[in-house]
Amino acid sequence: MELNRVHFRAIIYYNFQRQLSQQECLAELLSVFGSEAPHQSTISRWYGEFKRGRENVDVVRKLIIEDRHKNLHDELGVRKLVSRWIPHLLTEGQKAARVNWCQKTLDRLNSVNSKNVYSIDSGDESWIYCYEQENKRYVSKKMVATFVSKAGHIATIPLHEQRTVTADWHTTICLPKNHPPPRHASSHTAQKTRQYLTEENVEFLYHPPYSPDLSPNDFFTFPKIKNRLRGQRFQSPEEAVDAFKNAVLDMPANKWNKCFENWIERMQTS
Missing domain, CATH: 3.30.420.10 (Ribonuclease H-like superfamily/Ribonuclease H)
Incomplete structure (x- = not known):
């Protein structure tokens, strides 16, 4: 059976519900799937989504594809990660x-x-x-x-x-x-x-x-x-x-x- 990202996401969600840390989740995946296991950044991203209550982001992805200019903050309640300017704290x-x-x-x-x-x-x-x-x-x-x-x-x-x-x-x-x-x-x-x-x-x-x-x-x-x-x-x-x-x-x-x-x-x- 060939695993895809949906399968891995389900496994990550299962480990998240078991209250495993991201490092423990990665270790389990590596021990079973080796080089095919998701990267640490992928696990971190999905843990972040799960913590925000977004167990399935397919609907969000569909909305973005339909209209890339959609205001994610107002319509979807997610954070804006790309901004024009980030204030610099002066020394x-x-x-x-x-x-x-x-x-x-x-x-x-x-x-x-x-x-x-x-x-x-x-x-x-x-x-x-x-x-x-x-x-x-x-x-x-x-x-x-x-x-x-x-x-x-x-x-x-x-x-x-x-x-x-x-x-x-x-x-x-x-x-x-x-x-x-x-x-x-x-x-x-x-x-x-x-x-x-x-x-x-x-x-x-x-x-x-x-x-x-x-x-x-x-x-x-x-x-x-x-x-x-x-x-x-x-x-x-x-x-x-x-x-x-x-x-x-x-x-x-x-x-x-x-x-x-x-x-x-x-x-x-x-």
């Missing part, structure tokens, strides 16, 4: 660096009404999707770099024929179109990028790590524009990028002004 050193950066930046700006804020350009990268949804795993996408200031949008530059930002891309394509100081990332802080900025008399403004709430693009531009595009379907990543650009250009000037005022307020309360 004491990172917290101190964040506070120190905020204080130094505020000292340079002097006040909310200081004209110095107009000399600051903020740049960051993000994926633009053909269909904006919670789970990005199976959607066509293209990365863009967007640069903004208190005066408004500066530039949005897509990456062509590559999927990640590199120092070469920064110095040959991105920065020649505008000269904003990039954020904290390996491609941003690469020696080649720093050298280019120095030659162009552009000061590099360090950004504290794991602090997206202090980046205008992270707390304003990207969520604001992507919410406007949510629910729209585009035929290609290029079409999605064009729609993103148009939405950014349509943003009223007073919104950008308010964005950077909010940025200063965030630093004051950090």
Whole structure:
């Protein structure tokens, strides 16, 4: 008799009901079936399902196949395992660096009404999707770099024929179109990028790590524009990028002004 996953699932469920540990269950299966026994991760997954009261997930699987965009939390009561961003708990050193950066930046700006804020350009990268949804795993996408200031949008530059930002891309394509100081990332802080900025008399403004709430693009531009595009379907990543650009250009000037005022307020309360 050839055993399949259904048979093994029944055996795992039997061992679960016997209150065997996952290790004990695996040991029994290995002693009987050898190399054909399920992997430890399979046993762990099924134990998790059984603990949540889901002794048979075939119905769930059928629902997902019928509509992959179904809200599993609302309709099925299961956990969401794929998310866009997981908060990072800052270490004491990172917290101190964040506070120190905020204080130094505020000292340079002097006040909310200081004209110095107009000399600051903020740049960051993000994926633009053909269909904006919670789970990005199976959607066509293209990365863009967007640069903004208190005066408004500066530039949005897509990456062509590559999927990640590199120092070469920064110095040959991105920065020649505008000269904003990039954020904290390996491609941003690469020696080649720093050298280019120095030659162009552009000061590099360090950004504290794991602090997206202090980046205008992270707390304003990207969520604001992507919410406007949510629910729209585009035929290609290029079409999605064009729609993103148009939405950014349509943003009223007073919104950008308010964005950077909010940025200063965030630093004051950090």
